Amino acid sequence: MSMIERVLYWIAIVVLIIGIIGLKGQISELEKKAQTAQTQVMEGGEEK
Amino acid sequence: MNPKIERVIYLGLIVVLAGLLVSFGKKEVELQKQIPLTAQELYQKLANPNVNLQIIDVRPYEPEDEDYEDEYLYYTDIHLPGAIPLPNCDESQAPEEALEQINPYIPTVIVSKDGDPEIFKKCAQKFKIAQNLAGGVVAWDEAGLPTEDGEYEPPKIGGGGGCL
Numbered sequence: 001m002s003m004i005e006r007v008l009y010w011i012a013i014v015v016l017i018i019g020i021i022g023l024k025g026q027i028s029e030l031e032k033k034a035q036t037a038q039t040q041v042m043e044g045g046e047e048k
Numbered sequence: 049m050n051p052k053i054e055r056v057i058y059l060g061l062i063v064v065l066a067g068l069l070v071s072f073g074k075k076e077v078e079l080q081k082q083i084p085l086t087a088q089e090l091y092q093k094l095a096n097p098n099v100n101l102q103i104i105d106v107r108p109y110e111p112e113d114e115d116y117e118d119e120y121l122y123y124t125d126i127h128l129p130g131a132i133p134l135p136n137c138d139e140s141q142a143p144e145e146a147l148e149q150i151n152p153y154i155p156t157v158i159v160s161k162d163g164d165p166e167i168f169k170k171c172a173q174k175f176k177i178a179q180n181l182a183g184g185v186v187a188w189d190e191a192g193l194p195t196e197d198g199e200y201e202p203p204k205i206g207g208g209g210g211c212l
């Protein structure tokens with residue numbers, strides 16, 4: 001296995017890890033928003 | 049280390065990471081469905097020519113009799129610019145020219161009278177990426193954002209420009 005091939009594999013792995021970390025951050029932010037939206041919907045339903 | 053084994057290890061790692069990325073992507077889409085858009089957020093998205101989305105209006109299309117007082121009840125009375133009518137999310141109730149414009153694969157905003165989560169849930173299944181408009185047409189109008197009335201007019205070919 002050549003050095004270039006090894007470096008390319010590592011680049012792919014690092015890019016995927018960065019993508020996963022980015023998505024994970026977005027997901028936790030969205031989870032918070034979804035929680036807030038859910039609470040608002042439930043409060044709205046109780047008011048009705 | 050044997051180069052073949054090393055290659056298999058790298059490829060296995062890449063496949064696992066790619067699988068994780070795809071499953072996180074799916075989860076993100078699912079979560080986005082649960083978060084309603086505010087009228088201002090939707091307006092900002094529509095004002096951006098790089099954002100491609102369709103607005104689906106699920107209210108009844110037009111009144112059957114003239115005796116009603118709620119101005120937000122029917123599509124023909126008031127609707128968001130460019131909104132496509134799909135009453136009750138039922139294709140059989142939609143005008144024919146509107147059906148031709150509906151694309152289930154592009155990001156979609158579902159508009160009801162007041163952002164009813166029940167009708168949104170029913171309708172969201174028909175689209176790959178769907179979000180509810182919080183407060184519906186009532187919130188949009190109360191925010192002083194542009195509206196239209198009358199029958200649905202499909203976009204003209206080569207008309208260009210956004211709907212706002």
